[in-house]
Amino acid sequence: MHILIASPHFNEWRGNKITAERIKQGIENRSHKVSVISSTEEGAPIPENIDLVHGFHAYKFAIFQKKYNIHLPYILTLTGTDINQNLEEEDKRDVILQCLQNAQIIHAFDSKMKEKVVHYLPDIQEKIKVMPQSVELNKKPLNKNPDPFIFLLPAGIRKVKNITSAIEMAAIMRDKYNIALELAGPVIEENEYKKIDHFLQKYDWLTYHGEIPFADMADFYKKADVVLNTSLSEGQSSALLEAMAAYRPVLASDIDGNRGVIKHEYSGFLYRNEEEFAMFAERLINNYEMRQKIAENAYIQVSENNSKEIEINTLLSWYSYALK
Structure with missing residues (x-):
């Protein structure tokens, strides 16, 4: 299986980059091939022989998908900007909703995110799956008397x-x-x-x-x-x-x-x-x-x-x- 992860602003140290890199490493460790592309970068080449696309940020993924004329099955991971900002903007809402309707699976980090999508698209609630992000444990002792x-x-x-x-x-x-x-x-x-x-x-x-x-x-x-x-x-x-x-x-x-x-x-x-x-x-x-x-x-x-x-x-x- 060859997965393409399409993450916005992948070349900057943002949350989406960290999540995409963690997922890439985890999937590759299970003997699958993973390519990553910055969906907001101009002229980024699309790898060949892709089976499935995993997109982050519905609005930016929809723009990327249309620009490169990509017709592959995809799942979408929703972001805070999708849910808390772009869905409230009339000029972006229809683009996002169309993208969500055509996704095979929609990934929300928590139930509140799912509820906000279901408000607009009640018929697709079955394909909205809730799963929190993972994190690497890195326990360090607290400072008892810090100054400052x-x-x-x-x-x-x-x-x-x-x-x-x-x-x-x-x-x-x-x-x-x-x-x-x-x-x-x-x-x-x-x-x-x-x-x-x-x-x-x-x-x-x-x-x-x-x-x-x-x-x-x-x-x-x-x-x-x-x-x-x-x-x-x-x-x-x-x-x-x-x-x-x-x-x-x-x-x-x-x-x-x-x-x-x-x-x-x-x-x-x-x-x-x-x-x-x-x-x-x-x-x-x-x-x-x-x-x-x-x-x-x-x-x-x-x-x-x-x-x-x-x-x-x-x-x-x-x-x-x-x-x-």
Whole structure:
């Protein structure tokens, strides 16, 4: 079986790239051939003798499919942008829905994603399958008395990631605590980076590390005391799963995609406003035992629910079904 994975922006360190590379490795380890193409890159050559296409991001995959006149069976993995943004835009909705209708299988990371698609296409709910992403376990001991206390926010620089809010909330907390905020991720929207750069010139406790290769992120999780996600919308954050698998407590915005990953006050904290962010952050800063308990619960949760073996076995069964 020869699978083509079509992932947008594959040459940038984003969540889709990390997911696509993980799947490629897992499928190849089962003696199948996998090719990967960046569906948003101009002039990318299409490999020959493809049996099945696995597309990521329905709207961008639909554009790619039409551009290259691809008529092969395909499965689609939905993204946060599909569900939380593009489906709400009339000029993109019909393109996405047509693409979903023609897919053999549609992969959603959680039930909320499935519900949003079923709202528009109730007749296809049987072919929408729910499976969370897998993650590699990488447990590292917590720092008991950190100074400064480091918050890590791994995210591409985009408006939807709401990074400036993290900086502003951290600045308020600096009045009481010796904290540092570290940012890691590629610049995707220059206008957003300009806003962050303004703060970088202003605060010496704020650091931007730029785009970090996935293999190097383990060192950043090890150094962090708490990992943040401040997004306005998410599909399923691979960075949150990686943090939990690294035995780090997480503090994240209370949105659908994050609720699918974090069990509030068990495997992390979900905040709805600045006051809750400050309250949960203070509890984590002041209580090492709490940090340890949250990290332990999170680690157990991902070890039980986000298995790579289950992910690859399930995908192979979907691929076989799609080729019948």
